[in-house]
Ligand SMILES: Nc1ncnc2c1ncn2[C@@H]1O[C@H](COP(=O)(O)OP(=O)(O)OP(=O)(O)O)[C@@H](O)[C@H]1O
């Protein structure tokens with residue numbers, strides 16, 4: 001089954017490898033790597049490396065945008081992007097080969113216009129339609145239905161197959177709804193206009209009728225030696241569902257609820273959704289109830305605040321305890337699964353009131369930038385294949401670590417993933433001993 005990645009702020013990632021890097025110096029690059037990046041493209045690349053056939057979408061503009069699309073095509077990643085007048089950004093990473101320190105410089109990217117946003121709305125609708133194999137969303141999300149009305153009437157007036165069938169209103173009132181809708185196609189963001197989707201209850205409400213909306217539950221009582229990647233799923237209610245991944249920053253001028261609305265729409269089609277972003281986009285996206293959200297420690301702290309340390313508590317103990325508490329707090333805002341990543345300390349996963357920790361130790365770390373994207377790619381790919389949440393988490397941890405073993409951000413080798421999978425420890429969370 002398919003993985004669709006949404007990257008509003010695609011980039012050309014430029015990585016310089018130097019020795020003895022200090023601010024203010026002049027350095028000869030030992031080597032340089034340039035490739036299409038931005039978190040969603042790294043996720044697509046991860047899925048491709050694992051053997052999937054992802055579809056990348058988003059915005060790309062100018063000469064940098066051309067280069068990004070060329071790279072994707074060379075890598076065999078399907079791409080359907082809205083071309084923008086504004087140039088796509090570059091991101092610069094400097095890896096100091098001597099100290100291993102990584103310095104990053106991130107451009108914000110250029111703004112997209114209202115027309116370009118509207119074009120993306122139509123494109124995303126088309127992508128959902130072809131990924132689902134049906135003509136209209138099956139879910140009861142009024143938001144998805146309103147969007148259906150608007151997109152259908154704008155995309156193909158004469159195509160009667162496009163008629164939305166779930167809201168029962170047809171295209172009547174589409175213009176009125178267009179005015180009332182928040183976000184790229186409407187006037188101004190108005191959270192009250194969004195259907196509420198806080199947590200399981202309303203997530204079930206968004207499910208297609210007749211489908212089992214229960215989550216893959218994993219196997220909480222098994223200990224780590226019994227969890228093996230590749231076992232048939234015990235609970236795979238998610239099997240065969242497309243997974244849509246929303247990753248990275250928004251372009252300037254985009255409403256913070258950009259992802260929230262797309263999550264609502266994708267849920268209306270019965271897709272699984274994964275969110276990996278920061279700041280306001282993360283805040284409003286989480287409230288839209290994605291299936292899974294993957295903040296790192298900094299992003300989680302911004303979202304729910306950080307626990308205070310306990311006197312005498314070691315770093316590991318503190319991190320694990322704080323991460324478990326934060327993941328649980330984030331889950332209470334809407335997502336079914338929270339995976340909170342902590343770099344070399346691994347990750348914790350919170351799902352249905354239970355928490356697991358997952359990690360694999362590695363030597364020879366070269367560049368950990370993009371480990372989160374590789375982790376998300378691994379989890380998306382596993383979920384799209386119907387594997388349960390524990391298996392998805394395990395693969396995510398292995399992919400994240402495998403990324404840190406390579407020099408370029410957002411890339412890993414399949415042989416590393418295979419080797420690491422045997423060593424990943426996933427177990428029900430228990431605080432470490434100080
Ligand atoms: N040095 C490392 N050793 C072992 N595992 C690692 C290491 N770095 C990353 N990982 C794995 O990858 C996962 C994701 O990494 P991290 O927490 O750095 O993500 P991130 O901050 O979102 O990264 P990015 O945004 O650059 O993609 C971690 O939870 C961990 O499982």
Ligand SMILES: [Mg+2]
Nearest residue numbers: 276296372373
């Ligand atoms: Mg990240």
